[in-house]
Amino acid sequence: MSASVLYDAPGPRAKKLNWLYSGLVLVALLFVAWLVFSKFKETGQWEGEKWTPFIDADVWNNLLIPGLLGTLRAFAVGSLLALAFGFVFAVGRLSPLKIVSIPSAVVVEFFRSIPMLLLMFFIYFLQPSLGIQPTSIFWAVVLGLMLYNGSVIAEIIRAGVHALPKGQSEAGSAIGLTSGQVMRTILLPQAVRSMLPAIIAQLVVLLKDTALGYVLGYSELLNQVKQLDINFHNLIPAAIVVALIYIVLNTILGLVANWIEARTRRVAHTAGPVGATDTPELQTAPAAGMPSGIV
Amino acid sequence: MDLFSEYGSAILEAFGLTLRLAVFSGIFSLILGVVLAVFRVSPVPVLRWIGAAVVYTFRNTPLTLVMFFALFGLFYQLKIGASQTAPLNEQNFQLAVIALSVYTSTFVCEVLRSGINTVPLGQAEAARAIGLTFSQNLRLVVLPQALRSVLNPLASVMIAMIKNTTVAVTIGVVTAKGVNEASGQMRTMMENEADQIVLIFIIFAIGFMILTLPVGFLAGWASKKFAVIR
Numbered sequence: 001m002s003a004s005v006l007y008d009a010p011g012p013r014a015k016k017l018n019w020l021y022s023g024l025v026l027v028a029l030l031f032v033a034w035l036v037f038s039k040f041k042e043t044g045q046w047e048g049e050k051w052t053p054f055i056d057a058d059v060w061n062n063l064l065i066p067g068l069l070g071t072l073r074a075f076a077v078g079s080l081l082a083l084a085f086g087f088v089f090a091v092g093r094l095s096p097l098k099i100v101s102i103p104s105a106v107v108v109e110f111f112r113s114i115p116m117l118l119l120m121f122f123i124y125f126l127q128p129s130l131g132i133q134p135t136s137i138f139w140a141v142v143l144g145l146m147l148y149n150g151s152v153i154a155e156i157i158r159a160g161v162h163a164l165p166k167g168q169s170e171a172g173s174a175i176g177l178t179s180g181q182v183m184r185t186i187l188l189p190q191a192v193r194s195m196l197p198a199i200i201a202q203l204v205v206l207l208k209d210t211a212l213g214y215v216l217g218y219s220e221l222l223n224q225v226k227q228l229d230i231n232f233h234n235l236i237p238a239a240i241v242v243a244l245i246y247i248v249l250n251t252i253l254g255l256v257a258n259w260i261e262a263r264t265r266r267v268a269h270t271a272g273p274v275g276a277t278d279t280p281e282l283q284t285a286p287a288a289g290m291p292s293g294i295v
Numbered sequence: 296m297d298l299f300s301e302y303g304s305a306i307l308e309a310f311g312l313t314l315r316l317a318v319f320s321g322i323f324s325l326i327l328g329v330v331l332a333v334f335r336v337s338p339v340p341v342l343r344w345i346g347a348a349v350v351y352t353f354r355n356t357p358l359t360l361v362m363f364f365a366l367f368g369l370f371y372q373l374k375i376g377a378s379q380t381a382p383l384n385e386q387n388f389q390l391a392v393i394a395l396s397v398y399t400s401t402f403v404c405e406v407l408r409s410g411i412n413t414v415p416l417g418q419a420e421a422a423r424a425i426g427l428t429f430s431q432n433l434r435l436v437v438l439p440q441a442l443r444s445v446l447n448p449l450a451s452v453m454i455a456m457i458k459n460t461t462v463a464v465t466i467g468v469v470t471a472k473g474v475n476e477a478s479g480q481m482r483t484m485m486e487n488e489a490d491q492i493v494l495i496f497i498i499f500a501i502g503f504m505i506l507t508l509p510v511g512f513l514a515g516w517a518s519k520k521f522a523v524i525r
Contacts, residue, residue, distance in 0.1 A: 005419045006437065007338045007429040014338070022341040029345065039373050113507055114500050115458035117478045122496040125485040129492055204355070211357030215465055222359055235367050243356050243364075250355035 040236070050234035054241055059228070067224030068245065074138065074210040074220060078145035079203050085150025086199075090157035091188070096179055104154075111151040117212055120144035124216055141213040149206045156198045160191030193264055200257035204250050211246075221245060298491060298498075302484055309480035310502050312470050316391060316460040317506070321453055323396035328403025329438075335408060338429055350401040358398050358462045365394040366466045384469045391463040399456045406448045410441035443521045450514030454507045477502060 010018055040046055053059040092104030111119070124140035127133075164187060172182035192199070214222040221242045228238035299306075334346030353361065369376035370390055377389035414437050422436040442449075461478035468476050475483060481499045485492055 005416055005423075006336055006432055008423060010338065018339050021339045025339065025341045025345070029341075036373065043372050045372065110500070113454075113458075113504050115461040115478060115503060117461040117464065118481060118496065118499055118503070121478065121482050121485060122492065125482075125489070125492050126496075129489065208355070208357040211359040212462065214359050215462075222357070222363070225363070236372060239360065239363055239367065243360055246357060246360065247352065247355045254355075 045234075045236045050232065050237045053228065053232045053234065054237070063224045063227050063231075064221075064241075064245075067219065067221040067227075067242075070213075070218065070220040070223075071207075071210050071249075074141050074145065074213060074218065075203075075207050078142045078149070078210065079206050081142065081146035082150040082153055082202075082206060083199075085146050086153025086157055087188075089151065089154040090161070091183060093154065093158055094161055094183065094187075108151045108154050111147045112155070114148070116144050116148040116209055117215060119147050120212060120216055137213070137216050137218045140216055141210065141218050144212070145206055145209055149202055149209070152202050152205075153199055156195050156202065157188070157191055160195035160198075161187045163194065164190055196264065197257045197261045200253060200260065204253050204257075207249060207253065208246065298488065298494060305474050305480060306498065306502070308470055308472065308474045309477045310506070312388075312468065312474065313457075313460050313477045314506065316388070316395065316463060316468065316476060317457045319392045320395035320399060320456055320460070323392065324399035324403055324456065327396055327400035328407060331400055331404035332407035332411070333433060335404065336411060336433070346404070350404055353398050353401045354405075358394065358459055359465050361398050362391065362394045362462060362465045365390040369393065382471070384471060384473075387463075387466050387468045391460075391466060391468045395456060395459060395463070399452060399459070402452045402455070403449065406445050406452055407438075407441060409448070410445035411437055413444045414440045440523050443518075443523050446514050446518040446521065450510050454510050457506050457510070458503065 008014070037046075044050070054064075089104045089108050092100050093108060095101045095104070120140050120143075123143050124135060124137065127135045127140070161183075168186055168190070169182050172186045173179070177185070210220055211222050213220045217223065225235065225238045225242050229235040232238075331346050331349060334342045335350070337343060337346075365376060366387070370386065376393050377386040379386075381389070418436055418440065419432060422432040427435065460476060463476050464479040464482070467479070469479075474480060477499055481495060484495050488495060
């Protein structure tokens with residue numbers, strides 16, 4: 001149901017009213033914007049010297065680019081590990097062997113129910129007692145990202161496999177494939193394909209979660225806001241610029257997800273009713289009930 | 296265990312603070328989420344744009360950064376978001392609730408919107424046919440059904456929100472006695488008791504399970520009880 005069925009196509013009177021409401025809302029919005037603007041002006045947030053650092057190549061080279069690289073490095077390593085973790089535990093949980101599937105389920109459910117920050121703290125403080133010196137903040141962040149997001153990805157892949165028609169695995173068994181072969185050659189490729197948008201949505205979450213590294217003191221974008229503030233006393237402008245960088249990065253990931261979704265919908269290589277997984281209802285149904293897309 | 300005799304009350308107090316953060320943020324994010332969802336399906340274009348812009352901005356900004364803005368932008372610069380005369384710990388609590396509520400409300404909004412999509416076309420059409428206005432249609436026909444169909448995903452959002460209260464450690468939310476919320480308390484304990492890291496982690500992990508599991512069960516029960524039978 002699209003929004004438009006909630007109300008009739010506006011007639012002349014409704015159109016006038018809509019314009020009136022739009023105008024009122026705009027005025028209110030402008031008023032709020034003006035309030036924020038003038039307050040920031042009062043405290044000197046719009047002064048040139050607070051913003052000129054962002055057109056200075058040195059600031060980018062020494063602070064923002066290293067911060068961005070720190071974020072991207074944690075994202076790249078974290079997402080690769082999370083994908084691997086997700087695959088292993090999705091397959092484990094789907095295994096016909098109870099001795100494999102039950103421990104996998106426990107691991108996935110456990111890490112899904114723990115706040116990621118607790119995981120990061122735990123890994124950080126655990127290292128010295130394991131004899132790992134010096135303590136690595138990077139790995140605390142990355143492993144925390146892996147355990148939580150990997151568990152969510154495992155559930156996404158599992159939901160994808162469950163959404164496939166039973167005939168797929170039955171046909172595989174009928175021609176004599178082992179259950180491992182059925183999983184590897186028939187179920188997983190299709191499940192990953194239909195769940196790719198949900199998986200990428202989870203990667204967006206992972207990218208946002210790299211900002212938790214700030215709490216541990218990992219030098220990523222948010223920590224550079226502090227550095228910028230120390231150097232130029234421009235916390236608010238710096239935070240605005242960094243927020244924009246995050247939004248741009250996530251928008252790029254979102255565009256990739258949309259592109260892949262459009263592409264998989266166009267080319268349905270799957271057999272028979274599997275094409276049904278290409279319909280948006282089925283595709284979003286497992287994802288909607290999952291904590292994917294949520295930190 | 297001496298860990299409990301030494302830290303028992305602090306752990307309870309920490310989880311009490313986490314619970315308070317979660318309850319307030321839960322209430323406000325639900326209210327704000329419904330408002331945003333109404334904005335996003337409203338006939339007034341400007342409201343739709345505002346709804347979309349708010350959701351897009353906050354969904355794509357890390358919560359850590361939202362907390363940052365609440366403290367440094369909202370409070371230090373604009374002098375709003377918390378009472379200037381309140382004690383410091385109350386101020387940070389209120390700011391953390393604001394950040395969590397706004398951030399979570401965008402997810403509530405998207406869940407509700409997907410719920411609105413599950414309401415059959417005929418419902419809204421019938422409502423319009425008997426002459427209900429947009430707000431009557433939404434209030435009496437569409438939203439009640441939408442809400443009932445999204446109880447499970449809504450619970451997932453609330454569980455995520457409970458876990459997200461840990462991010463409040465960014466701006467340092469403490470009780471009147473100076474006890475941090477759960478993640479901050481766990482960090483303090485791990486710093487002091489380096490030989491009992493695993494046990495401390497398990498205690499806090501179980502604490503969060505006690506907070507989150509009932510939400511999931513409640514939602515599962517409620518979604519069956521209030522299911523829209525079609």
